[in-house]
Amino acid sequence: MAKGKREFFCRSADGSITYTTDGNFLFAESAGGEVRLDIFAGHYYKLRPYNGVPILEVDGLRMQLVRDFETPLDYSKEVVKGLGIPREGQFTVLDTCMGLGYTAIAASKSPAVRLVVTCEVSEAVITLAQWNPFSEKLFAKDGNILVMKGSAAELIKGFEDNMFSFVIHDPPRITHAPELYSPAFYKELYRACKRGARIFHYVGSVGKGKGRRIDREVGKRLADAGFASIRYVPRLQGLYAKKH
Numbered sequence: 001m002a003k004g005k006r007e008f009f010c011r012s013a014d015g016s017i018t019y020t021t022d023g024n025f026l027f028a029e030s031a032g033g034e035v036r037l038d039i040f041a042g043h044y045y046k047l048r049p050y051n052g053v054p055i056l057e058v059d060g061l062r063m064q065l066v067r068d069f070e071t072p073l074d075y076s077k078e079v080v081k082g083l084g085i086p087r088e089g090q091f092t093v094l095d096t097c098m099g100l101g102y103t104a105i106a107a108s109k110s111p112a113v114r115l116v117v118t119c120e121v122s123e124a125v126i127t128l129a130q131w132n133p134f135s136e137k138l139f140a141k142d143g144n145i146l147v148m149k150g151s152a153a154e155l156i157k158g159f160e161d162n163m164f165s166f167v168i169h170d171p172p173r174i175t176h177a178p179e180l181y182s183p184a185f186y187k188e189l190y191r192a193c194k195r196g197a198r199i200f201h202y203v204g205s206v207g208k209g210k211g212r213r214i215d216r217e218v219g220k221r222l223a224d225a226g227f228a229s230i231r232y233v234p235r236l237q238g239l240y241a242k243k244h
Helices: 072-083 102-108 123-131 133-139 152-158 183-192 214-225
Strands: 007-011 018-021 026-030 033-036 038-041 043-050 053-058 091-095 113-120 145-149 164-169 193-202 227-233 238-243
Touching (some): 038 123, 043 123, 053 133, 072 164, 072 193, 091 102, 102 113, 102 145, 102 164, 123 145, 164 183, 214 238
Parallel strands (some): 113 145
Antiparallel strands (some): 007 018, 018 026, 026 033, 038 043, 043 053
16 A cells, blocks of 8 residues: 555444544544544554454554464454353353453353453553444443453452453553562452353463563462463463363
8 A cells, every 4th residue: 555545444333434544544534524543642552454453552562463363353253262151151251451352342242141341441542442443342332341441450359259250361461561460460360250260361472492481470370379270372372271
C-alpha cells in the first residue's frame, strides 16, 4: 500500500462507522467526523491492522501473539479450546487482562459459559476496544461478558471463593506488571477457582540459553499456590494448570 493511501477495512455491525487503514493506522469515520485510533496516555497505544484484524500495540510492542497464527483471533480460539470447556453446564470464566477482548469473546461463545468476567486496568485500552469493530461483543448490553475496570491483582480480592471454573491469565511481561506474577496473586487466584478449575497462563517464549526462565518460575509459583498438572505449550507460549 502506498504511503498515505487509505483502503477500506470494515464497517461496524450497525453500519454507522466505516474503518479505513493506511497499513499502519486504523481510522474510524462516521457522521461525527474521523478518529485515528491511537492514544497517548503515559504510554502510546494504537490499533494496527494485521491480516484483516486489528491488533493492539503499546509503545510499539505488539500485545497479541500472532507467531504461527494467521490472526490473533485464531490464537484466542486455540487458548480457549485448550481449556476444554464442556458443551453443557453453567460456567463462569475469568479473563484477567482484557486488552482487545478477543480471548474473552472466544470464551463467551461456548454454549456452557454463563458469564465471562474480564478485567482491564488501562482506560486507554478500554477506549480503543470500544472503537474496535472486532471487540463489539465485549460491550453488548444483552451479552454474557462483564468488563471490570481495574487491575486483576486488586479486583480478584473481591471475587467470591470458588467462583470461576476457567481462568485466562494473559498479563504483560513480568517487568511491567510484577504484581500479576506474585505468590499473593496466585493464592488469590487459587481461592477464587472452583475445584477442578482449569487455567491458562501466558508467559512468553522460552529461551534455550542460561537466562531467566519465566515459565519455570511461574510453574513453581502456581504449584506453591496449589495448582497441579502444569504443562507448557510452546505454540501458545503459555502454561495450562488445574486446581485439584
